[in-house]
Amino acid sequence: MRIGILNSGGDCPGLNAVIHGVVGAAHQLGWEVIGFKDGFEGLLPPGDFRVLKPEDTIGILKLGGTILGSTNKGHFAAKIGAGDVAEVPREIVDKAKRTIDQMEISALVIVGGDGSLTTGLQLFKAGWPIIGVPKTIDNDLSATAMTFGFDSAVTTVVDGLDRLNTTAESHKRVMVLEVMGRHAGWIALWGGMAGGANVILLPEIPFTLEKVAAFIKQRDAQGHHSTLVVVAEGAHMPDGEQVALDSNCSGEIRLGGIGEQVASKLQALTGKETRSTTLGHLQRGGAPTSFDRILGMRFGVMAVKLAEEGSFGRMVSYEAYHVDSVPIEEAVNKLRLVEPDGEVVQAAKAVGICLGD
Numbered sequence: 184m185r186i187g188i189l190n191s192g193g194d195c196p197g198l199n200a201v202i203h204g205v206v207g208a209a210h211q212l213g214w215e216v217i218g219f220k221d222g223f224e225g226l227l228p229p230g231d232f233r234v235l236k237p238e239d240t241i242g243i244l245k246l247g248g249t250i251l252g253s254t255n256k257g258h259f260a261a262k263i264g265a266g267d268v269a270e271v272p273r274e275i276v277d278k279a280k281r282t283i284d285q286m287e288i289s290a291l292v293i294v295g296g297d298g299s300l301t302t303g304l305q306l307f308k309a310g311w312p313i314i315g316v317p318k319t320i321d322n323d324l325s326a327t328a329m330t331f332g333f334d335s336a337v338t339t340v341v342d343g344l345d346r347l348n349t350t351a352e353s354h355k356r357v358m359v360l361e362v363m364g365r366h367a368g369w370i371a372l373w374g375g376m377a378g379g380a381n382v383i384l385l386p387e388i389p390f391t392l393e394k395v396a397a398f399i400k401q402r403d404a405q406g407h408h409s410t411l412v413v414v415a416e417g418a419h420m421p422d423g424e425q426v427a428l429d430s431n432c433s434g435e436i437r438l439g440g441i442g443e444q445v446a447s448k449l450q451a452l453t454g455k456e457t458r459s460t461t462l463g464h465l466q467r468g469g470a471p472t473s474f475d476r477i478l479g480m481r482f483g484v485m486a487v488k489l490a491e492e493g494s495f496g497r498m499v500s501y502e503a504y505h506v507d508s509v510p511i512e513e514a515v516n517k518l519r520l521v522e523p524d525g526e527v528v529q530a531a532k533a534v535g536i537c538l539g540d
């Protein structure tokens with residue numbers, strides 16, 4: 184039997200661990216593994232791929248990124264915007280299917296986020312033997328409690344906050360850290376809580392900066408002169424307000440990202456020196472944490488198990504320490520957002536973190 188695997192969408196710590204899991208488990212069954220390069224693009228004739236043997240996976244567990252390459256562009260890019268999905272054109276699907284048929288691929292493992300798994304679902308409905316593996320640092324996929332990559336991203340946020348705290352305390356400043364997460368606030372919430380943030384601003388919880396400013400002033404009055412603020416990139420300024428920022432280079436007035444916006448307004452409201460940092464793609468890079476290595480590997484092993492059973496159209500999932508699977512359909516097109524009244528938000532509030540609401 185021959186099984187194919189591809190990584191699609193943005194890179195994510197732990198992708199190589201999934202490859203390791205798939206290759207290891209498939210090899211035990213005597214199967215051949217074909218790794219398609221650069222996401223779905225590798226499926227297009229004549230096919231861009233490499234045969235993956237166990238020796239090819241030596242040392243890859245600790246590597247960030249993916250040895251197969253990935254893309255969120257190209258002929259198969261399904262996602263236009265949140266919840267706005269375009270089907271992959273029929274002629275592209277048919278072309279790629281020829282590669283699958285000619286190479287006698289009996290199962291195709293797609294490691295991807297919402298957009299890539301939506302494409303996977305389309306291909307499954309067109310008769311392809313698809314198995315999905317959820318991948319995103321944002322942790323926003325439905326039907327799985329966690330995706331690999333999230334823990335690594337949170338760890339990077341924590342490291343960033345530890346470093347920013349040095350300047351915050353030394354200079355009695357407010358330090359704002361903008362983190363990734365697309366439309367969801369999971370990275371901000373978990374990273375902020377673990378990193379000792381005093382304020383966490385999420386897309387899911389409307390906030391006012393006046394409340395945050397009052398909180399910062401109160402901290403000052405209590406002798407806590409530094410404040411760490413984490414803001415999710417998907418958070419919005421209250422009432423769509425946007426603050427004009429001076430540009431240091433051109434002298435032109437410009438509008439910054441949410442982190443800069445929040446910092447500028449907080450400085451004006453509190454009179455405290457405030458700085459903003461955007462963590463950006465640092466959150467996607469570097470070695471995966473041990474949790475993500477194990478989760479990725481287990482996901483890969485489960486994908487092979489599903490292939491062995493012929494359980495196609497399913498996505499590997501994780502629930503309460505247990506790796507399982509669910510129909511892909513349950514996972515896509517409904518982002519899993521932070522619940523404003525959920526237990527983790529309540530815990531953040533219980534320890535005195537301000538959410539600005």
Ligand code: F6P
Pocket residue numbers: 193255296319320321363364365416467
């Ligand atoms: O979905 C993962 C993610 O890193 C988001 O957190 C972020 O908004 C986006 O991808 C960035 O995408 P790109 O690398 O295409 O700029």
